[in-house]
Amino acid sequence: MSSQRALRVAVVGTGTMGADHVRRLRNVISGARVTAVVDIDAERAKSLADATEGCTAYTEPAVAMAAQDVDAVLIASPGPAHEAALLEALSRDLPVLCEKPLTPDAASALRVLEAEQKLGHRRVQVGFMRRYDAEYLKLKRLLDEGKLGRTLMLHQQHRNPAMPAWFTEEMLINDSVVHEMDVTRWLLGQEITAVTVHKPAPSAQAPAGMSDPQFVLFETGAGALVDVEIFGHCGYGYEVHAEAVCEHGTVRIGDEHGPRVSADGRWGGRVTPDYIERFQDAYDREVQAWVDATRRGEVTGPGVWDGYAAAAVCEAGVLSQREGRRVEVELVERPALYR
Numbered sequence: 001m002s003s004q005r006a007l008r009v010a011v012v013g014t015g016t017m018g019a020d021h022v023r024r025l026r027n028v029i030s031g032a033r034v035t036a037v038v039d040i041d042a043e044r045a046k047s048l049a050d051a052t053e054g055c056t057a058y059t060e061p062a063v064a065m066a067a068q069d070v071d072a073v074l075i076a077s078p079g080p081a082h083e084a085a086l087l088e089a090l091s092r093d094l095p096v097l098c099e100k101p102l103t104p105d106a107a108s109a110l111r112v113l114e115a116e117q118k119l120g121h122r123r124v125q126v127g128f129m130r131r132y133d134a135e136y137l138k139l140k141r142l143l144d145e146g147k148l149g150r151t152l153m154l155h156q157q158h159r160n161p162a163m164p165a166w167f168t169e170e171m172l173i174n175d176s177v178v179h180e181m182d183v184t185r186w187l188l189g190q191e192i193t194a195v196t197v198h199k200p201a202p203s204a205q206a207p208a209g210m211s212d213p214q215f216v217l218f219e220t221g222a223g224a225l226v227d228v229e230i231f232g233h234c235g236y237g238y239e240v241h242a243e244a245v246c247e248h249g250t251v252r253i254g255d256e257h258g259p260r261v262s263a264d265g266r267w268g269g270r271v272t273p274d275y276i277e278r279f280q281d282a283y284d285r286e287v288q289a290w291v292d293a294t295r296r297g298e299v300t301g302p303g304v305w306d307g308y309a310a311a312a313v314c315e316a317g318v319l320s321q322r323e324g325r326r327v328e329v330e331l332v333e334r335p336a337l338y339r
């Protein structure tokens with residue numbers, strides 16, 4: 001599809017991310033408008049549709065996707081609902097931006113991979129938005145330039161002030177560290193081959209039944225070592241850092257948010273409270289890039305292979321977390337469509 005007309009988008013799932021994407025499509029993004037919102041919570045969908053001109057509320061993703069005024073789908077329902085929505089969209093050959101994770105496990109991700117291959121062309125972009133963050137893009141450019149030599153290690157920290165009550169220990173890996181899995185694969189251009197999860201003595205702020213923080217070690221195809229500190233309840237704000245250690249230098253990102261203020265005999269800055277604020281620009285760039293590519297009839301950005309590879313690493317990570325041992329990642333051969 002190559003179109004001068006605004007892309008007519010159905011947003012599936014209207015919770016935190018879905019509502020934020022509707023606002024973004026309405027107020028920030030050019031070349032698109034929201035014509036359908038879908039939520040199993042009918043009230044939530046209706047109130048968002050009522051606030052959005054020319055938008056209809058649905059409770060069934062398949063019904064919205066069949067509507068005449070829907071050209072593309074943005075999936076922002078919880079991970080376990082993604083597979084059904086993705087398969088429905090692919091069966092209709094509709095372009096999709098699917099929030100991470102593609103699906104919660106490797107077997108279901110593989111079914112999506114098979115469905116897209118059957119279609120014969122790529123239709124799905126996965127919402128790994130850090131690839132659109134200005135600081136990550138600078139880091140990627142520096143590593144790709146090659147002046148610093150090979151990347152030997154990557155140190156990463158991912159800290160949240162607190163997690164919702166329903167957030168499980170497994171989700172530290174497959175909902176949070178999944179972002180570091182994707183940026184590691186993207187920055188280094190290598191697959192992750194093994195995962196080991198270590199658990200230090202838990203913080204007193206960790207909820208009952210959750211060991212928090214955790215220390216995750218990835219091994220990669222070309223022998224790099226990558227560590228991730230995931231801290232779900234650090235209490236003070238939302239922080240994401242990454243430091244690449246290369247043969248001829250190091251690069252660190254994640255420290256430059258807002259002005260550094262010196263006053264009253266002190267200096268300091270502000271820590272962003274949450275991911276919505278920290279990655280706001282990245283979400284904007286991600287959705288604009290998806291709309292632009294879709295209107296050109298193209299798919300750019302992370303795709304189903306990236307979603308599947310991340311799901312396979314998550315599976316190894318959760319097993320390592322449970323059994324306290326190093327677990328190798330099992331991947332199928334990369335299909336031609338994704339090479």
Ligand code: NAD
Nearest residue numbers: 013014015016017039040041076077078079081099100101
């Ligand atoms: P949420 O719980 O706030 O919202 C989910 C919404 O989906 C709810 O309104 C729920 O009623 C609705 N829903 C549930 N099942 C549905 C179905 N089958 N069909 C349609 N609607 C359904 O969740 P959230 O925090 O907005 O997360 C949504 C997705 O976004 C998840 O995949 C999550 O991992 C992802 N996410 C991504 C980022 C990021 O940084 N990229 C950050 C947070 C969440």
